[in-house]
Amino acid sequence: MTMPVAGPRGALVLGGGVAGIAAAFRLRDAGWSVELHEAHPWLGGRAFTLPSRAGEPPIDNGPHVILGCYDEFRWLLRRIGSEGRFARATRLTLAYRERDGRASALRLLPGPVPLTFPIALLTTRALRWRDRLRAARGLAASLFVPKDGCSLAQWLTRHRQDGAPRAVLWDPLCRAILNAEAEEVDAALLLATLKRAFGGAGRRGAILVPDAPWSAIVGEPALAGLRDEGVTVRLASRVAALEIDDGAVCAVRFADGTRRTVARDELVLSALPWHAFAQVAPGVTDAARLQGKPMLSVAFWCEHDPGLPADPLVALVDGEPFHFVCRRAGEPRERFAVISGGARGLDGVGVDAIVTRALEQLRRAFPAARLASGVHARVCKESRATLWPRPGERALRPPAGPVPGIDNLLLSGDWTDTGLPSTLEGAARSARLAVACASRA
Numbered sequence: 001m002t003m004p005v006a007g008p009r010g011a012l013v014l015g016g017g018v019a020g021i022a023a024a025f026r027l028r029d030a031g032w033s034v035e036l037h038e039a040h041p042w043l044g045g046r047a048f049t050l051p052s053r054a055g056e057p058p059i060d061n062g063p064h065v066i067l068g069c070y071d072e073f074r075w076l077l078r079r080i081g082s083e084g085r086f087a088r089a090t091r092l093t094l095a096y097r098e099r100d101g102r103a104s105a106l107r108l109l110p111g112p113v114p115l116t117f118p119i120a121l122l123t124t125r126a127l128r129w130r131d132r133l134r135a136a137r138g139l140a141a142s143l144f145v146p147k148d149g150c151s152l153a154q155w156l157t158r159h160r161q162d163g164a165p166r167a168v169l170w171d172p173l174c175r176a177i178l179n180a181e182a183e184e185v186d187a188a189l190l191l192a193t194l195k196r197a198f199g200g201a202g203r204r205g206a207i208l209v210p211d212a213p214w215s216a217i218v219g220e221p222a223l224a225g226l227r228d229e230g231v232t233v234r235l236a237s238r239v240a241a242l243e244i245d246d247g248a249v250c251a252v253r254f255a256d257g258t259r260r261t262v263a264r265d266e267l268v269l270s271a272l273p274w275h276a277f278a279q280v281a282p283g284v285t286d287a288a289r290l291q292g293k294p295m296l297s298v299a300f301w302c303e304h305d306p307g308l309p310a311d312p313l314v315a316l317v318d319g320e321p322f323h324f325v326c327r328r329a330g331e332p333r334e335r336f337a338v339i340s341g342g343a344r345g346l347d348g349v350g351v352d353a354i355v356t357r358a359l360e361q362l363r364r365a366f367p368a369a370r371l372a373s374g375v376h377a378r379v380c381k382e383s384r385a386t387l388w389p390r391p392g393e394r395a396l397r398p399p400a401g402p403v404p405g406i407d408n409l410l411l412s413g414d415w416t417d418t419g420l421p422s423t424l425e426g427a428a429r430s431a432r433l434a435v436a437c438a439s440r441a
């Protein structure tokens with residue numbers, strides 16, 4: 001890759017999600033003059049807060065949580081002053097609710113996870129004795145990431161995890177991290193993430209829940225921080241096409257009809273999602289062959305305390321169609337959301353029917369809850385919330401970094417091959433990997 005060694009070091013970052021924001025900060029740190037173009041009138045990408053309707057509390061496009069081991073994303077949070085906006089959790093705790101309303105939990109003791117996780121599994125009331133031993137064995141097996149491209153479901157069967165261990169341990173982890181069902185995901189991708197989370201200190205495996213709307217955590221402070229550092233941020237600036245000539249991007253065309261010439265010694269870093277990149281640069285990667293997974297959530301706010309547990313995250317065991325109940329840290333008991341990840345079971349179902357199904361499932365799982373009246377709801381559906389990490393998909397994900405044959409183009413985004421699933425951490429990591437290539441050159 002040919003990169004400038006002297007003279008103007010201009011860099012265009014396309015897309016203002018987590019990958020684009022992190023890349024813009026890192027390029028600035030490396031001495032580039034940075035211009036960022038984002039299609040929406042806000043930054044933050046897929047983690048943002050919906051424009052408020054009258055009478056509604058601030059509602060995110062879908063609840064997001066992070067793990068303590070999200071080092072790259074936490075670097076960005078520190079950079080924009082948001083790392084303190086998460087409840088302090090020093091170890092993994094996950095509350096469960098069975099279909100019949102029985103409550104249980106998995107709570108790790110303080111200490112290294114390889115020690116405390118088996119103890120938590122062997123003592124949890126969420127599993128019967130025999131199943132506890134099976135789950136602990138499965139956890140030990142997960143230290144060895146399979147290389148044969150099997151699905152998570154195949155891996156679980158191979159390691160005798162079907163039944164209760166799968167329902168209590170693996171399905172919630174798979175849905176929370178990969179936003180999909182075990183049958184349809186690459187086992188290696190989940191297990192690689194679990195190894196990072198559960199291979200060391202307890203705080204790395206903790207689930208961190210935000211205490212504020214996501215726009216206040218990422219988009220708004222990032223916009224202020226980037227502008228403070230001299231980055232030119234152009235909002236509502238939608239890229240329509242990259243013009244590529246003689247092995248380099250020579251211009252970027254925008255949806256408003258304008259065209260920005262790109263000098264040969266300038267850099268273009270795409271932080272667009274896969275479907276947008278496939279449109280603006282058709283044929284450059286296999287992005288058009290990648291598929292997304294939806295996520296549907298229903299945000300509730302009640303006129304009274306409905307009596308749901310105070311836990312920030314409750315996994316609904318064998319839950320269908322909703323898999324989790326969650327709430328922001330410190331939020332009043334009247335507010336919570338339910339999430340249905342990955343599955344397409346609610347496709348084509350109307351908003352009112354979705355709310356009805358959510359309430360029915362909540363009443364079954366929490367028989368004492370008061371949800372008969374004074375309950376308001378808003379349904380949020382993201383049709384391409386995350387990349388679908390099918391077995392074999394990795395071969396279609398380009399590495400974060402240079403695009404072979406195009407001298408001044410770098411790729412980033414949660415869909416590039418970072419070794420991680422498409423998450424906030426994957427997005428932030430892709431930015432570091434891509435910018436490292438620019439800096440090395």
Ligand SMILES: Cc1cc2nc3c(=O)[nH]c(=O)nc-3n(C[C@H](O)[C@H](O)[C@H](O)COP(=O)(O)OP(=O)(O)OC[C@H]3O[C@@H](n4cnc5c(N)ncnc54)[C@H](O)[C@@H]3O)c2cc1C
Pocket residue numbers: 014015016017018019020037038039040043044045046047061062063064065066237238239240271272273276280295382384385386412413414415422423424425427
């Ligand atoms: C509802 C929901 C819940 C999620 N929950 C979690 C979670 O709990 N934990 C977790 O780690 N991850 C979660 N994710 C995934 C996470 O949000 C993404 O992996 C991450 O935000 C992707 O960041 P990105 O920068 O790679 O892409 P994006 O966030 O998609 O950013 C790309 C940006 O490019 C812009 N853009 C698109 N087209 C153009 C164009 N033509 N011109 C200019 N700009 C353009 C977009 O507007 C966007 O701002 C969730 C996602 C959703 C939707």
